[in-house]
Amino acid sequence: MISxxxxxxxxxxxxxxxxxxxxxxxxxxxAILLPRGQDVLQTIAAERPHLVLLDIMLPDISGYELCDQIxxxxxPFHQTPIIFLTAKGESxxxxxxxxxxxxxxxxxxxxxxxxxxxxxxxxxRTVQVASEPANPQSTSRKWLEIxxxxxxxxxxxxxxxxxxxxxxxKEIELLFFLTTHPGRVFTxxxxxxxxxxxxxxxxxxxxxxxxxxxxxxxxxxDMWNIQTLWGIGYSFEVVQHG
Numbered sequence: 001m002i003s004x005x006x007x008x009x010x011x012x013x014x015x016x017x018x019x020x021x022x023x024x025x026x027x028x029x030x031a032i033l034l035p036r037g038q039d040v041l042q043t044i045a046a047e048r049p050h051l052v053l054l055d056i057m058l059p060d061i062s063g064y065e066l067c068d069q070i071x072x073x074x075x076p077f078h079q080t081p082i083i084f085l086t087a088k089g090e091s092x093x094x095x096x097x098x099x100x101x102x103x104x105x106x107x108x109x110x111x112x113x114x115x116x117x118x119x120x121x122x123x124x125r126t127v128q129v130a131s132e133p134a135n136p137q138s139t140s141r142k143w144l145e146i147x148x149x150x151x152x153x154x155x156x157x158x159x160x161x162x163x164x165x166x167x168x169x170k171e172i173e174l175l176f177f178l179t180t181h182p183g184r185v186f187t188x189x190x191x192x193x194x195x196x197x198x199x200x201x202x203x204x205x206x207x208x209x210x211x212x213x214x215x216x217x218x219x220x221x222d223m224w225n226i227q228t229l230w231g232i233g234y235s236f237e238v239v240q241h242g
Contacts, residue, residue, distance in 0.1 A: 003028055003029065003030050004027065004028040004029050004123075005029055005030070005049075005050035005051065005123055006029070006030045006032065006047060006048070006049045006050050007024050007029050007030065007031050007032070007049060007050065007051050007052075007053060007119065008032045008034065008040070008043060008044065008047065008049035008051070008052045008053065009021065009024075009031055009032065009033050009034070009053045010034045010035075010036075010037060010040055010052065010053065010054045010055055010058065010063070010066070011033075011034075011035070011053070011055040011058075011085065012035045012036065012055065012058055012059050013055075014035070016085075016108070017033050017035070019112060020053065020085075020112070020115070021033060023112040023113075023115065023116055024116070024119075027116050027120075029119070032047055032049060035059075036058060036059060036060050036061075037058045037060055037061035037062075037063070037065075037066045038060050038061065040052070040054075040066055040069075040070070041066075041069060041070070041073065044070065044073070044077050044080060045073075045077060048077075049080065050080075050081070050123055051080070051081045051082070051083065051119060051122060051123055052070065052080055052081070052082045052083070053083050053085050053115075053119075054066060054067060054082055054083070054084055054085065054086075054102075055084075055085060055086050056084060056086040056087075056088050056093070056097075057086065057087065057088065063084060063086065064096060064097070064100060067082055067084075067097065067100045067101065067102055068100050070082060071100065071101045071168065071169075079156055079169060081103045081122045081123065082101070082102045082103055083102065083103060083104040083105070083106060083115075083118060083119065083122060084097050084102050084104070084105045084106065085106050085108065085110065085115065086105075086106075086107065086108060087107065087108045088107075089107035089108075091205060094206065095205060095206055095209050098170055098206050098209070098210065099168070099209055099210070099213065100168065101168035101169050101170060101171075102170075103122045103169065103170065104118050104121075104122055104196070106118060142154055142176065144176065144179055144180060146179055146182070146223070146224055146238060147221065147223030147224050147238070148160055148161045148162075148221065148223060149179070149218070149221075149223075149224065151172065151175060151176050151179060153172065153173070153176050156169055156172050158172055158175065158218075160218060160219070160221070165217050165218060166217070167213075167214070167217060168213075170195070170196075170210065171210055171213055171214055171217075173195050174191065174195050174207075174210050174211070174214065175214055175218075177191070177194055177195050178226065178234065178235070178236035179224075179236050181236070182235075182236050182237065182238050183235060183236075183237060183238070184235060185229055185232055185233055185234070185235045186233050186234060186235065187232060187233040188204035188207040188208070188233050188234075189204060190233065191207045191233070191234070192204065192206065192207060207233075207234070211226060211228075211234055214226060222239060223238065223239055224236065224237065224238050224239060225237055225239070
């Protein structure tokens with residue numbers, strides 16, 4: 001039977017790791033289990049997993065630190081999708097995770113079937129981006145230029161005025177979604193659904209935090225801006241001159 005992908009599971013609780021392994025294998029995924037964080041980067045480089053399931057409370061290093069280290073790896077490893085699978089369920093924990101560039105967040109105790117569904121959703125987005133053609137003129141390519149900003153979702157690369165801006169994968173996805181719908185107002189709940197693909201129980205402050213980070217990193221520009229409509233949500237506005 002053809003494997004659906006290789007999943008690296010980093011969790012020091014043997015019972016949970018075993019349950020995850022069984023459900024992954026039942027869904028035709030190959031599971032690699034690690035009980036500690038110290039070998040994660042080397043394993044990613046050697047095994048090239050399609051996705052990492054990462055606990056936060058590991059015995060030797062925190063999942064937050066590991067997530068940050070993964071996002072700082074050389075290409076293409078820095079784009080490896082990450083899902084936090086953890087008992088830390090407070091909103092502040094989820095915000096920190098998403099700000100570090102995690103792709104999804106699931107709190108223990110969890111429904112294994114939901115976990116598999118989330119893995120499939122994250123991998124579906126990843127495969128879709130990887131399979132897009134490289135021609136910038138193609139309508140199916142996830143590439144957009146507005147004024148002095150260029151967003152290339154194929155390469156997860158954003159430049160402003162020709163200079164690259166370092167953004168997390170989720171910040172890039174949020175920016176791309178807003179810029180492909182200029183002038184349209186989206187509520188925070190809309191953005192959670194469209195960009196994160198799941199109802200996120202951590203609250204809409206996740207969206208606020210990502211927009212705040214985008215504004216800080218992108219700076220202010222005369223040609224476009226991310227506008228707040230108080231009590232409603234956000235929109236990407238293109239300023240018309242002349």
